[in-house]
Amino acid sequence: MAEVTVPVKLRSEFGKGAARRLRREQQVPAVIYGHGAEPVHVSLPGHELMMALKTPNVLLSLDLDGKNELVIPKAIQREAIRGFLVHVDLLTVKRGEKVTVEVPIHTEGDLAPGGNLLEHLLNSLPVETEATHIPESVTVSVAGLDAGHSVLAKDVVLPAGTTLAVDENAVVLQVVTAQAEAPAETEAAEGAEG
Incomplete structure (x- = not known):
C-alpha cells in the first residue's frame, strides 16, 4: 500500500465555532492519537483528505512539527446529506507495527x-x-x-x-x-x- 502525503496544520482553537470556521476554509478538523501520547489537534485540507480516503485503510504521511508521522484513519464523520468530511480521528502507527x-x-x-x-x-x-x-x-x-x-x-x-x-x-x-x-x-x- 502506498503512503499518501497530506499537508497538516496544528490547531490552537477548539470547539464548535472554530470547527465551523475551519470547514468554511475547506479544512477538516482532526485529532491524532495513539502510543500513549497526548492527542494532537490538527486541520487537514478537505479535498486532499477526501481523495486520500477513497482508498480503504489508507496510510497517511503527515509532516508534523518537522517530524514525519504515519497515521491511519480510525473514525470518519461525514455530513449526513452532502457527505462532506466533518471530523477525522487518526491513529499513529509505526513501521513494522501490527x-x-x-x-x-x-x-x-x-x-x-x-x-x-x-x-x-x-x-x-x-x-x-x-x-x-x-x-x-x-x-x-x-x-x-x-x-x-x-x-x-x-x-x-x-x-x-x-x-x-x-x-x-x-x-x-x-x-x-x-x-x-x-x-x-x-x-x-x-x-x-x-
Whole structure:
C-alpha cells in the first residue's frame, strides 16, 4: 500500500465555532492519537483528505512539527446529506507495527446456474496486518457455488503477513435459493376480497 502525503496544520482553537470556521476554509478538523501520547489537534485540507480516503485503510504521511508521522484513519464523520468530511480521528502507527483493520471483500466468478443469490454476511473482513502493508481488499471466488454453500473466514486467502482478527468459522458469504414471487393475479384477487 502506498503512503499518501497530506499537508497538516496544528490547531490552537477548539470547539464548535472554530470547527465551523475551519470547514468554511475547506479544512477538516482532526485529532491524532495513539502510543500513549497526548492527542494532537490538527486541520487537514478537505479535498486532499477526501481523495486520500477513497482508498480503504489508507496510510497517511503527515509532516508534523518537522517530524514525519504515519497515521491511519480510525473514525470518519461525514455530513449526513452532502457527505462532506466533518471530523477525522487518526491513529499513529509505526513501521513494522501490527494493526487491526477491516478489509473490503470482493467476489469473482459466477454462481452455479439456477437463479441462486449470493448473500454477503460480512462486507469487510477484520484482519491483523503490518501498518505499512495493509491490503486494499481480499478476493473470494464464488465460481460454481450452489444453494446451501457458504464461504467461511478461514477459506479466504489472505496476503502474506496478514491474519484473521475474527473467528475462523465466521460465515463470510452464503449462497441461498431465490424466493419465487407470488403471481400478481393472486394478490389482486386477495385485495378485491378484503
